[in-house]
Amino acid sequence: MDVASASLIRRQVMEMARRLRREADADEESWSRLLLLGAIDRYGEDATPGTLAAAEGLRSSNLAKALKELEAAGLITRRPDRDDRRRVRVALTGEGQRALDAVRGRRDRWLAAAIGTTLTEQERATLVAAADLLSRLARAP
Template sequence: MKKNPEEITQLRTQLMSLVRRMRREARSDEKSWAQLLLLGAIDRHGGMATPSVLAESEGMRSSNLAAALRTLETDGLLKRIPDAEDRRKIRVVLTQEGLSLLHESRARRETWLSNAMEHCLTAEEQTLLIAAGSLMARIANSPPLKENSY
């Protein structure tokens, strides 16, 4: 069932408003939003990843990624280690300090989200929003579509 363009525009706008608010809630963090996203990406890849995997998953150019990784490494939030199977490859690994910073940031944003939901939504609406989260995850994880299929 094809949705009308106005509904899709409204949904996109609503999602982006929430993302911007989550970014504002992260401003109390000592690291930038982009650096937190990069730490999160490393965590999602099991706490270690190759720079090429990170560049692809985060849609970053290698030069921007290299600069961000250098900053995070200098700050003691990650370290680079040789790959166990292919010593030519490097893996980026979160340090305990990096993992702690990431978990604290996530906890603050999740506390804000929980409080905002409790304050703004009824119990039924909260349940509906939680259920919608799994639908949004399915959309986010869908394979790329051909340009003509939009």
């Protein structure tokens, strides 16, 4: 693929990401918290400060501050690892899961409505196929 086509795809994906961000109804600070809550949810039992820092590209000092804020807000818990007490595991609380689900729900409802009112049946099928391709690209080395 040529660079110009790749650049077009990048711009379009970023445009969609920005729109979904607006639909989350989140300011910069709360968006960062949502990204971190999402990473904790994705990693599940494997969520540690180290995995979260790598996933979100955060420095340990910034991550420590964000985790303290999320814990103080009652959105996450931190506990020592069962096997290695020096390690910390991070998990969503019920309140944290509900907050994350609410934001995801707003974005999903907007996207479903936009797809339903903007795209034809054939375009919807193409979009679903493209979603799988985008996922594969996101995992590429």
